[in-house]
Amino acid sequence: MKIDSITKLDKWRKEILTKQKTIKTKVLICLGPGCLAGGSDLILKEFQTLLKKKKIKDISVESVKKTGCHGFCARGPLVIIEPLGIFYSKVKKMHVKDIIEKTLQKGEIIEKLLYKDPNTEKIYKEWRKIPFYARQQKIALRNVGQIDPDEITDYIANGGYAALAKILKSMKPDDVIEQVSKSGLRGRGGAGFSTGRKWATCAKAEENPHYVLCNGDEGDPGAFMDRCIMEGDPHTVLEGMIICAYAVGSQEGYIYVREEYPLAVVNLQKAIDDARKYGLLGDNILGTDLCFDLKISKGGGAFVCGESSALMRSVAGEIGEPRAKYVRSVLKGLHDKPTVLNNVETFANIPVIIEKGADWFSAIGTKKSTGTKAFSLAGKIKNTGLIEVPMGIKLKEIIYDIGGGINDNREFKAVQTGGPSGGCLPADKLDLEVDFDTLADNGSMMGSGGMVVMDDRTCMVDVSRYFLNFLVEESCGKCVPCREGLFQLHKLNEKICEGKGTEDDLKLMENLSETIISGSLCGLGQSGPNPFLSTIMYFRDEYEAHVNKQECPGGVCKNLITYRINDDCNGCMACLSVCAAGAIKGKKKEQHIIDEVKCDRCGACFAVCNINAIDII
């Protein structure tokens, strides 16, 4: 069936809604990356098998829906029963029968599967009330975790493609650009450039054709927002891109997806095929003159390919080396033609901005950073997961109110934002408001939205070493300051981790950083020293402890620590069986000891001892 007019789309939407009304109860099973790692695919199968056999009033196999990431990954696998919003967490396959027989059949709640807030001991029945969710506001993620990403009808039932219909019916390309500009939307991929301005420049460019590209490379290690959008709500990316194509006059677009995200590729491809089938993509979209088609381009696992000019080369089948940007890529982009490149989340915001209007959007967030931002919360924080919050929210609200605080109630040390180009913010910056400019003014950056929380057992010198190592591997090697400079910076950092560094090395590192920043061609090199610079700015005492006292306060750097078993040891032998160096001796139920000479400080014993009987000194 081709939907070749806006009237037909409206009619189709009504039909879908009428049909969906007959399904009274919906069981949502999260198949996002976190829950999948916990085996939620097996839970889905179990529901389908059991429901096929059973006859329950108002409930059928159709009531069961797979969704993308619902957000609260730490409690996964999640099963949510709508419309009541019953939130079952840490569900296992064996619970499925109970859920069907008790909750679906009799309306009973299974208490042990509900979420209990470890901080307040309060038990929550409905997900919307849980503090983790209550503080959030979802725009880009509005459908993620709520709909089946494979069903275009689910997207349409939730208002999908209405924004596209609206522009085709009542807006000129310039009106669209004006709305996007007025909304204040800034690119969510890192740099925060005005989306409206970018579109306007491309629209005006005289050369043809114009291209629309979506950056789904998400190379920042520790970030998974874009993955969750592409997997959980692929049509919103498509709709955002089609609207952009209309605004800038493009007929051809590409979504660049990193190859580590195979499910994102599958779900996007299904969305593209469906959209094409129904006439929402391809020639004469919704029966109008708009023609635009999309292809997926798979990345090859190179971080630098997230950079705009490198990405465009990679899409063109070349090696993803950045080029000097004397001419901006919006004018000379893919195949040297005018090109709009936006991030996945940027595009996901577009349909909502068009539908609800620029004023509605710009009223959210702060004056210069409007709207919301999606973050992935990870690291040593209780409530790891995917969140979306209004810009301007305080860091501590994210970490404590939403994130629930630090694991094992340990002490907060730092939060890393912005990935390898960003930095680490210490405890006294927890009052900062999260927006593009505040984070940049404080030595970090918004980046794409990865937030990795670190506790007192993280070594900041090691964190810097980690990122430098990452960047040395990922530098494309085109310019010397980046290729050689980062290499030497990493070597010096390593020397400090080994306890062999000096004060002079620290100075040299700071000097070298300046050279790398000023002499590198692309953002990778220009921001490469940031993880080092931000950690030495806020955690100089840790560097000095390594250099002057040969101590690692975080207890991480192998050369500077010793593991020792204390009197609490109950002789469970767990450490002994995991020690590959054969450095642990002891009998069952007797205190064990570590041979410090044989021990190579791998830390495995420490990780497996359940009663904290091993000290790091």
Added chain:
Amino acid sequence: MIIDSNKIQKVIDDSPQDKKQLIMILQNIQQEFHYLPKESIGLVSEYLGMPQSTVYSAATFYKSFSLVPRGENIIKVCKGTACHIKGADLIIDQLDAGIGIKPGQTTKDMKYTIEVVNCVGACAMAPVMIVNDKYFGEVKCNRATKLAKTG
């Protein structure tokens, strides 16, 4: 391992003869053989009419390509930021002890290959390990070898 050049040629012939598709062609070959057999560099260069050096440089630039054969079972350990601070190195050490290879290596019997990857987007469940495309979250180091062997 001996790979029949005709088989490689067939994969190549099924791909569009377009220089822009270089990376896609290499991806198709890798999909079929799990690595890029030596012969494929020459065959692709002939097919697309570009120097071998260009094909070779693309094959070495992108991390997802392997120029050496990989084992039957691919074990990936995530070393993204979240996994790093939650103990990814412990997993790597335990796999080294349990299977006897380091990241980037393959066992002599071609059964296992261990690879390190940068973030697979399941950071909330860090540390993460992937055995033949199946994800495992919150991996305890003392279970790593068993997971790797039994999946």
